[in-house]
Amino acid sequence: MRQYFGRKLLIYALTFFAAVTINWMIPRFMPGDPIQGLVARAQVADPASVDAMNAHYRNLFGLDVPVWEQYMNFWGALLRGDLGLSIWAFPTPVSDLIVRAIPYTLALLIPAILLSWWAGNRFGAFAARRKWLDNTILPVGYILTATPYMWLALLLAWSLAIVAGIFPVSHAYSFSLTPSWSPEFLGSLLAHWVLPFASLFLVMFGGWAIGMRNLIIYELEADYSNYLLALGARGKLVRDYAFRNAVLPQITGLALQLGTIVAGALVTEIVFSYPGIGYLILQAINSQDFFLLQGVFLFIVLGVLIANFIIDAVYTLVDPRTRVRLQGAGA
């Protein structure tokens, strides 16, 4: 087991190294010059001043040294937690922007993923047992998952926010309020949170429910289920066993979903102008802010790797088959 996790850690370390390197390379070898954009924003006509500003910014962003040195400096800064300065929100450090965006993304995605997982699994298992439910509600689930998320989100925003006016359309809170712990501000946060949350919950719920239903039906037809039924075991026992075994692949799915949290729900945050990590990505792309983009991607890679490692660990705990195989391999 130890050996197994040791090997996994090594693989993760290598992946991280490769990801960081690629991440560093892409903006530097891509067409387009962010510094020029920054200088152009200043709207200075005098060529001498432009040259001076260019030199200043190149120095500031560490672009005035040989490429290999840039690469080493990049690692050095990274290990110190320094992701550089943002161009879009110049001169705010990239790490500050990320730290500010994280709470919004987490508050949106964690409840949406966990609740939809829980409810979807329950519902899918329930539907698998009732023919009428299976036949009537399941198509709805399929429609729900097949609908492009963008449509669903826009439909929700249009119907509940613009037409019915029940919820605000965009942003995380009303700009007329200053952030504080006052009930008024918290209420505004909540009202702004409902629609993006609901849109995410709905699409994910449909996917989990259908997945669970198919898995349960598969498990109920497995040999061990037939054996128990032939020996007259209670239906509840057979269903419980099937549910437990069907949940295992869903746990993997959940863990993978949790890994994407760090990426934010790009489309959701864009549709609802919700200031999370996904929104940052959009801003970074719009303003050619390579440093911000780099920082966010690094953050995502790290998050996915950590999530995967946790999944591996959890899976060995919940599935005896993996556990036994590992012990067998270690012996």
Added chain:
Amino acid sequence: MALRVSDLTVHYRTLRGAVKALDGVTFEVGDGEILGLAGESGSGKSTLGKSLIRMDGRMRHVGGTVELDGKELPIGDDGAMNRFRYKEVSLIPQYAMSALNPTRKIGKMVADLLDSHGVRYKSVEEELGRRLDLVELPAEVLGKYPIELSGGMKQRMVMVISTLLDPSLLIADEVTSALDVSTQKAVATTLAGFRNRGFVKSMIFITHDISLTHQIADTIMVMYAGKLAEKAPADTVVRAPRHPYTKALINSLPEVGVQYAERKLAGIPGSPPSLLNPPAGCRFRDRCPLAFDKCGEQPPAVEVAPGHLVACCKA
């Protein structure tokens, strides 16, 4: 009589119509008797076995009755059958390797199953230990997951679980097909041992391998295309068969009573008729060397000697 099956007819519902997999089968199995059920693949052996314990969703009980120890089994009623399953009728399935829930410790699974029948695990624990000992499984297997057991161990574990509550009738469907020859023999011997010790009163041992059946069965029943062809004491079936189909089966063996490997039933030319629309008359007619006009009518099973039934107008 432990088991009395009368005129049992079972169909499969399919999109193309009813598959008449079991068509008016009548036979008995006595107390302490092992009945070997033989016949080509597709002759309805598994259908008969499943009908006696649990029909799958596509099977339909069309007619006939099954009586076990004087009580009629409600074989067409899945809910009502539960009372009889495991305690009265039990099964060792063909798929013993995958019959145990992979994510549950074996002992816990047994306890859950017993609990379904209102039996406390504690009350059978001692006997369970003795039986594990008998099939040479260490008691520790109960604390293990199925994946930790070898194929042979799983096979023995399932044999012990299935017979734990001393059922009156045990159905063993092709339990040896997946095993190598020496293990086949050991499994058959163990099952006969279960009968001798009274763990099971009577047994239906299903296999397409007549020579293996001959080693443990008291009586052999040969089926063909959903019908009984011949039923007689094991020695009689092997040494003095009367039905042309049985004769062909026996003749296709290299030497009676000796292990044979590959040839099996390859010796009979032709194939069984479709059971969607079986032809009238004797179902073996197309392949029978003795067929004549009278075979256009279904031959009844006739007792040609005490305990020897043959369904052929030439017998």
